[in-house]
Amino acid sequence: MTALRYVYALCFPLGAPLQEQMKGIGGAPTEELEHHGLVAVVSDVPEEDFAETPLKAHLEDLDWLAATARAHQHVIDVLTGVTTPLPLRLATVFRDDSGVRSMIEDREDDFRHALERLEGRVEWGVKVYMDDRQTDTAEDNITATKATSGRDYLRQRHTRTMAHDELWGKAEEFARRLHTTLSSHAEDARLHTPQSATLSRAAGRNVLNAAYLVARGRSEEFVELVDRTGDDSPGIRVELTGPWAAYSFTGLTEGET
Template identity: 70%
Template sequence: MTGHGLRYVYAVCRPFGAALQTQLTGVAGDPPRLLAHRDLIAVVSHVPEADFSEEALRAHLEDLDWLAGTARAHQQVIDALTAVTTPLPLRLATVFRDDSGVRVMMEEREAAFLRTLDRLDGRVEWGVKVYVEAEPERAAGPAEPAPKPASGRDYLRQRRRQTRADEDLWSRAEEFATRLHGTLSARADDARLHAPQNPSLSGAAGRNVLNAAYLVRRDVSEEFVEMVDRTKNDTPGIRVELTGPWAAYSFAGGDAGGGEARGGEAVGGTGTGEGT
């Protein structure tokens, strides 16, 4: 790709010695490269203006397939960086006109970037979700089908029994999630509670009662994972899911992001695409 494309910025990090994996490609198929400025490195690649100008990005935001492909390529680079250093990921589709624009951004935000990188150094993010299974009566194993109600009164009695069972499970799930969050928070350096996921959007089965992120030192991550694993079969009808290790998206604060116009250099930016 020629040097006339825009500069797509994935992350900012401190200089590191390890090589990124060979054959790594980023957004629009271009391999990422390192752009140094003082004590910081920006990880960038070239992207075509036809797709990443402000106007083009606005149109692409309506195209879920394009967004998903871009987010996958973006995350692939962040994952490769996380394997060798501690990156501070920027928002999906953070784009600048040229290398100079990227350096100006790093210069202006150098102190904040360095503070955040110091806080995140040697740490990764783990995501933990707790779900109440959609049909709790199945969680305990196959059961006899409920007898057909003989009357309206029987029907109401069955409904009340089921409602009480659902409420009991929901209450136990909330207690379980609160206890688990306290235990994991004590082992992590920091924690964030995110809003529960909407099952119709996430596609996950059951109701999400805990959606949390934990900032954990790499050297205690194995112990953290074991703590989560030990809880997975504690309570019938409740499911625990662990994801990670990720770059510390949830703990980057206001330092992650970009794309605001600075002297006309920045082109655009959307929200972060990860997931916890």
């Protein structure tokens, strides 16, 4: 079975060998491929799965995609614990080590600049959700009395709309205030498109989906800030995730990371 070279991330040379237990896709051991003062963290993957044609088919298989993404993220997470990695996009594959070296040479200045800018920094994710059940409860209270006329119906409908807008308005205003506060305590921030509840499977509607670049040494302070600025309003939930590799702040385009 022919093997291809899968690249997880780039980083500067590590001060110590990678952990022996750090496995990649399919349980394959990861390796360090150093070139021009940069290190590509790689492992072997089977050509029968990662060549162009089978890979396209696999990317339509959600179970295969999820398992591959988990293995990819595991390597990034381990690296984030010991260095500042520049994560590459899922399924970055080359025929052999010379292909990996060519990739490094082609983008060496960009890769080096990104690593220098992100050195010692991690990404924290913050999401704000509004529980849909709060809206449903408010609307149920309004409609408890049956409309007795067309005018009554229109009045109730208008009141339901106003209650809905008020509830979401409170959540959006809280999200704006929180983002302003957290941005002032981070080195950089990114607003991402709110996630669909169908895809994320999270309870409630995603009002804020943001990422913050924070120095490792200030991460504890940042986490405490998120905890302090949480909202007591019914139905508003703040979710903090991280620390992650700085996916949102590489400065490289989507197709290059």
